[in-house]
Amino acid sequence: MAGLPHPLATQFAAHLARDRRRSPHTVRAYHATAERLLGFLARHWGGAVDAAALAAIGTADLRAYLAHRRGEGLTNASAARELSAVRGFLAFAGIVVPPLKGPRKARAVPRPVSPDDIVALAGEVADEAREPWIAARDWAVLMLLYGAGLRIGEALALTGGILPLGETLAVTGKRARTRTVPLLPQVRAAVEAYARQSPWPIVRAEPLFRGARGGPLDPAIIRRAVQGARGRLGLGERTTPHALRHSFATHLLGRGADLRALQELLGHASLASTQIYTAVDAAHLLDVYRNAHPRA
Known part of the structure; x- marks a missing residue:
């Protein structure tokens, strides 16, 4: 049928x-x-x-x-x-795969968002929220993406069991791999502020971030909020929740983090996945050189 x-x-x-x-x-x-x-x-x-x-x-x-x-x-x-x-x-299915080359594709270099633009974006998202607790929720989620380098799915999979927060956070990523990420004071404060304001009880084994009706927060809600905010702020269409994670990686690399440490923080299975950020940083440095060097 x-x-x-x-x-x-x-x-x-x-x-x-x-x-x-x-x-x-x-x-x-x-x-x-x-x-x-x-x-x-x-x-x-x-x-x-x-x-x-x-x-x-x-x-x-x-x-x-x-x-x-x-x-x-x-x-x-x-x-x-x-x-x-x-x-x-x-x-x-146990079938010998026929030989076939896939289409060639260039690997896109992630475009980082500046720290000031990220703060503006998160603020705009929070300002447009219908209720103060939702504003605190959205701010906390975006701070986890940029401040701790989490994927949006990882942030929304966090449960009430992470509270009370310490200086680090155990995150379960792709293929059920668990890693430990440090939490900046600003990120801890954002999550704790949301937890205080949430109208829904914080239950150890249930999602920390809730939707307006109390169910698990749908990532599409965060994506739509970011899309609206970036339009109002005049930011590019590549300014997405995942771009905040790219920015976390790029900014850390630019401040001297080594690739192996960055690989662990991001939860990449291979170093090759992390090395793409070297291209981002090199491109940024070239832009700075071209714009600032008197002989460029």
Whole structure:
């Protein structure tokens, strides 16, 4: 029956969540890719696709699928991620993945936001909040992103068990890896101010940050608040919650932090993920040189 989840895709998603310990976001994205691929192949081949039929997939079929997806507006970066998900799905199904090069994509260099702009942004978000406790909540979340380098999902996954706060915070990141990050006094103060004002009880095993009705805070609410604030402040569209984490990394690197320490603070699995920030800092220094050096 059309529209029902495909068993192979469902099994793949369960494997990612249970055995690979991938994040819910990754599980959803890869599950959706597997469903799209199986649906495309059913139309492409003119029949239902089971494990035996899937074993016949070839390079031409993958090229046809990617061409179909590109026709739906997929960018190079998104097409590369789609191909990675397809390869993971086929490998899970025990299929030798046909050779196929993904689209070449340049690695984007994150653009840091200046400390003054970050404070202005957080203030604007707080000022637009409907209630004082929501203003305190939004300020605290944004301070965790910039002041501690947390991903938005990591910040919103914090529970009441982190209170009372000390000088460090244990954070569970991607693939359930736990790291310890230092807390600046300003960040501690922001979180504590929110906890004092929250109309909802702080429960050790429940989310610390709550939505207006008391449920877990949806990251989309923070993203929309930042989007509105950056428009009012005239900041660029790349000023997102995740850009605050990029800025945390870039500013630390610029003040002398070494890459290994930064890797630990950010929770990157490999040093290569952290090294991208050296390009950010070099680009910033070049801009300073060009604008300030009398012979530039």
